[in-house]
C-alpha cells in the first residue's frame with residue numbers, strides 16, 4: 001500500500017533538512033525520471049516537445065530536455081519567461097547544452113506538459129487555457145510532469161486540464177491525482193524517487209492507495225470445513241427484487257456458506273439462494289437497502305435491523321430514509337455503501353447540512369474523511385470512478401474500477417460481497433477494502449469491450465481471481 005499526501009512540499013523540505021539534499025538534487029532526479037519516461041516513447045526518428053512554465057515544474061521539464069538532447073530530438077517551448085530562480089538556472093543550462101527552443105506549439109510525437117505543477121495558485125488565464133486545449137487536440141503521446149496542468153492549490157480543478165497518457169509525479173503520490181474528475185486526465189501514474197528511496201522520502205499519512213497485490217481473497221485453506229464455517233449472509237429483499245438477487249449472487253460467489261433472501265417468497269431465484277420470511281438464527285450479517293422502494297414497512301425493518309447485534313451493510317434507498325438516524329445512533333457495527341447522491345442524504349441526516357452531489361464530488365476526500373472521523377464505528381465506502389473507503393479518518397483509495405461497472409446492479413453485487421467477507425470473519429474495514437478491490441478487479445476479467453458487461457459478469461469474474 002502506498003501513502004498519498006495532500007501536499008509534498010513538507011516531504012521535500014524534510015529531504016533537505018534530514019538527508020542533506022538540496023532543491024537542485026531533487027530536481028535533477030525529477031528531470032531524470034521525466035527524461036526516462038519520454039525516452040521510452042521515442043524512436044530515433046521521433047521528436048519530443050517540452051512545454052515549460054515559469055516555475056519549478058517548468059524547470060523539471062528543462063532538466064529532462066537537457067538530459068535527452070544530443071541523443072534524442074527534443075525542443076523546448078517556453079510560452080512565458082521563467083520566473084523562479086531554478087527555472088532561470090535550468091534554462092541557462094539547457095541553452096548551454098544547445099537544446100533547441102521553439103517559438104510556438106510545433107508538432108511532435110511526444111508532448112510534455114511542464115507548465116504548472118503544485119504551484120498553480122489561481123485559475124488559468126484564457127491564453128493558458130487555449131494553449132492546453134491546443135495541446136490536448138494534438139495527436140501524440142502526452143506526459144504530465146508532476147501533475148496535469150490545471151489543478152489549483154493541489155485541490156480544485158480549473159475548467160481546462162491537460163489530458164495525459166501518463167503522469168510522472170515527483171517524490172510521492174498526491175491526493176489531487178485521485179479526484180474522480182481527473183480520472184480521464186492523469187493517465188498512468190508513476191512516482192519518480194527524488195534522490196531517496198520512496199520509503200525514506202515518505203512519512204506516515206492517513207491516505208493510502210490500494211494495490212491489487214494486497215487483495216486478500218477468502219480462499220479456503222482448511223479442508224476440514226462445512227458450509228457453516230463460511231457464515232450466513234441475510235439479505236433484505238425489497239419490491240425491486242432483482243437488486244437483492246444480485247446482492248445474494250455477489251455474496252454467494254464471494255464465499256459465503258449460506259445466503260438467505262428475507263421477505264416474500266419470489267419465484268425466479270437462483271436455486272442456491274434460500275428464501276425466508278424471518279431472520280435465520282445463525283445469520284452472521286444483514287445486508288439491506290437495495291431494491292427497497294419507499295414507502296416500506298419501517299416497523300418490520302427497524303425490528304430486523306436493530307433488535308440484534310449483527311453487523312449491517314446498508315446501501316441504496318435506506319441511505320435516503322430517516323431510519324438511518326436510528327442506525328447511526330445504535331452504534332451497531334455498520335458499513336455504508338452510498339454513491340454520491342445517497343451520501344448527500346446521509347450527510348444531511350447526520351450533519352444537518354445540505355450538500356449537493358456536485359459539492360461532494362468536488363470535495364470527496366474532505367467529506368469522506370470528516371464523516372469517518374465523526375462516526376468512528378462506521379466504515380464508509382463512497383462509490384465513484386475512484387472508490388474511497390473511509391474509516392476513523394483514514395482513506396483507502398481504489399482506482400481499479402472501470403466504466404464497465406457503470407451499470408445498474410453493480411453496487412448491489414458489491415454490497416453482497418462485503419456481507420460475504422464479514423460473514424467469513426473479516427473486520428468491517430477489511431471486508432469493505434477487499435470486496436471493493438475484488439469487485440473492481442473482477443470487472444476487468446470479463447471485459448472484451450466496455451459496454452456489454454452485466455452485474456452477473458462481476459460474479460463470473462470472481463471465479464477467475
Ligand SMILES: NC(=O)C1=CN([C@@H]2O[C@H](COP(=O)(O)OP(=O)(O)OC[C@H]3O[C@@H](n4cnc5c(N)ncnc54)[C@H](O)[C@@H]3O)[C@@H](O)[C@H]2O)[C@@H](O)CC1
Pocket residue numbers: 012022023024026027030053054055056057058060083084115116117118119120121122123124125128145146147170194
Ligand atoms: N525541491 C523542489 O522544489 C522540487 C520541485 N519540483 C517541481 O516543482 C513544481 C512546483 O514548482 P513551483 O512551486 O515553482 O510551481 P509551478 O511551477 O507549478 O508554478 C508556480 C509559478 O506559477 C505562477 N502561477 C500560479 N498560478 C498561475 C496562473 N494561474 N497563471 C500564471 N501563473 C501562475 C506562480 O506565481 C509561480 O511563479 C512541482 O510541481 C514539481 O514539478 C520537483 O522538481 C521536485 C523538487
Ligand SMILES: Nc1ncnc2c1ncn2[C@@H]1O[C@H](COP(=O)(O)OP(=O)(O)O)[C@@H](O)[C@H]1O
Pocket residue numbers: 316339383384385386387400401402403404405406407408409410411412413414
Ligand atoms: N466509471 C466508473 N469507474 C469505476 N467504477 C465505477 C464507475 N461507475 C460506476 N462504478 C462502480 O460501480 C458501482 C455502481 O454502484 P451503484 O451506483 O450503487 O449501482 P446500483 O445501485 O445500480 O447497483 C460502484 O461500485 C461504483 O464505484
Ligand SMILES: [K+]
Pocket residue numbers: 057113114115116117144145146147148149
Ligand atoms: K504539469
